[in-house]
Amino acid sequence: MTIAIRPGMKIVAAVVATLLLTLGLSDAGARPKRNDHHHHKAKAGDTVRFATFNASLNRSSEGRLVEDLSTPDNAQAQAVAEIIQRTRPDVLLINEFDYDENGEAAELFQDNYLSVGHNGARPITYRHSFLAPSNTGIQSGFDLNNDGSVGGPDDAFGFGFFEGQFGMLVLSRHPIAEKQVRTFQNFLWADMPGALLPDDLDTPEPDDWYSDEELEVVRLSSKSHWDVPVKVGRSQVHFLVSHPTPPVFDGPEDRNGRRNHDEIRFWADYISPGHRSRYIYDDDGGRGGLHPSARFVIAGDQNSDPFDGDSIEGSAQLLLEHPRVNTKLTPSSEGGVEAAELQGGANETHEGDPAFDTADFADGAPGNLRVDYVLPSKTLKLLDAEVFWPTTDDPLFRLTGTFPFPSSDHRLVWVDARVVGGPSGRGSGQ
Numbered sequence: 001m002t003i004a005i006r007p008g009m010k011i012v013a014a015v016v017a018t019l020l021l022t023l024g025l026s027d028a029g030a031r032p033k034r035n036d037h038h039h040h041k042a043k044a045g046d047t048v049r050f051a052t053f054n055a056s057l058n059r060s061s062e063g064r065l066v067e068d069l070s071t072p073d074n075a076q077a078q079a080v081a082e083i084i085q086r087t088r089p090d091v092l093l094i095n096e097f098d099y100d101e102n103g104e105a106a107e108l109f110q111d112n113y114l115s116v117g118h119n120g121a122r123p124i125t126y127r128h129s130f131l132a133p134s135n136t137g138i139q140s141g142f143d144l145n146n147d148g149s150v151g152g153p154d155d156a157f158g159f160g161f162f163e164g165q166f167g168m169l170v171l172s173r174h175p176i177a178e179k180q181v182r183t184f185q186n187f188l189w190a191d192m193p194g195a196l197l198p199d200d201l202d203t204p205e206p207d208d209w210y211s212d213e214e215l216e217v218v219r220l221s222s223k224s225h226w227d228v229p230v231k232v233g234r235s236q237v238h239f240l241v242s243h244p245t246p247p248v249f250d251g252p253e254d255r256n257g258r259r260n261h262d263e264i265r266f267w268a269d270y271i272s273p274g275h276r277s278r279y280i281y282d283d284d285g286g287r288g289g290l291h292p293s294a295r296f297v298i299a300g301d302q303n304s305d306p307f308d309g310d311s312i313e314g315s316a317q318l319l320l321e322h323p324r325v326n327t328k329l330t331p332s333s334e335g336g337v338e339a340a341e342l343q344g345g346a347n348e349t350h351e352g353d354p355a356f357d358t359a360d361f362a363d364g365a366p367g368n369l370r371v372d373y374v375l376p377s378k379t380l381k382l383l384d385a386e387v388f389w390p391t392t393d394d395p396l397f398r399l400t401g402t403f404p405f406p407s408s409d410h411r412l413v414w415v416d417a418r419v420v421g422g423p424s425g426r427g428s429g430q
Helices: 062-067 075-087 106-114 255-270 334-343 345-349 395-398
Strands: 002-005 009-016 047-057 093-096 126-131 168-172 226-232 235-241 294-299 372-376 381-389 413-418
Touching: 047 075, 047 226, 047 294, 047 372, 062 106, 075 106, 093 106, 093 235, 093 294, 093 334, 106 126, 106 168, 168 226, 168 235, 334 345, 372 413
Parallel strands: 047 093, 235 294
Antiparallel strands: 002 009, 009 126, 047 413, 093 168, 126 168, 226 235, 294 372, 381 413
């Protein structure tokens, strides 16, 4: 495997060869209709399966993930790999995959897990990958949580005990337009017009949780935001990936809830032409958002349910109700419905359809939620969609299980889309 490293930050890895056959796309906003079609289709021409999976491949110390993946014997990584092998995405975002600057963990995951068949599942190989630094664990030098001391995971630009913890990884069967990749790791929160900056409720001044000096360095992304253009035949699709902070673990100032909202809003602005996206700048100095004709898929653990949970009301709807986002299909599962019934607790009072849940959280609070999304543009034709959440009588239930989970507390979400037409892939600000 060869890894090309760009000075400053971006790492594009060529991982290995060949992949699958079955694909398309989907997701829905307000009260979408359930998609009851979960039989994989034969792949036809320019049909692509896009997926997101918070695989919980994060570790408590730096280098531990590389250590765990250096042999083919890690049970959790085996379960994660088998889920990927059975769903067979063409383009996949993995959230919570610890970053290392040499891409060693990504290479080991491919070689020792994805390239090895598990329990009868076919191996799967990805020829292209992208990874870049994450804000997690990078110390700010300021007391960002206002606890009277400087240092520790809460005072990093993104919560983390070491640099790169809870990072991201994109794997793709299709080539990545490496020179057109845009990252937004360093974009300052205060540079977003109308940002929901947190307020210190003990002072009369508004939006003053952070000092002026802190606002000069505090970044919007808790991990990063990436625009990764993927070449599909003659066409190009912008894979827009991120992992906003959970809207909890703070105080009455709601700094994490507000940041979560604005991290989600970033993509809503980015795909909006004109003045709404004009303020955006990337890590290379390029300005502006996505070209109006560009095809895209927004993917990631957004940590926001449209109806339930602790996020600011309307956060998920910034994407689900965006005029450029295609929500004709919503990924769903029977396993989510069964889990809500069996677990009870907060699930009994939820407004959202449990078929759309993507995460198995604590029964008391917040209950199971829909937080993981794959949202294509309306320029892509949706064919099918699913949340990989087997029911208890399914032999594959062993891959998701119950707490402590064999793989992750999140479920892989995929959508199948047909990419039609010519290139139409350029973004602004290149």
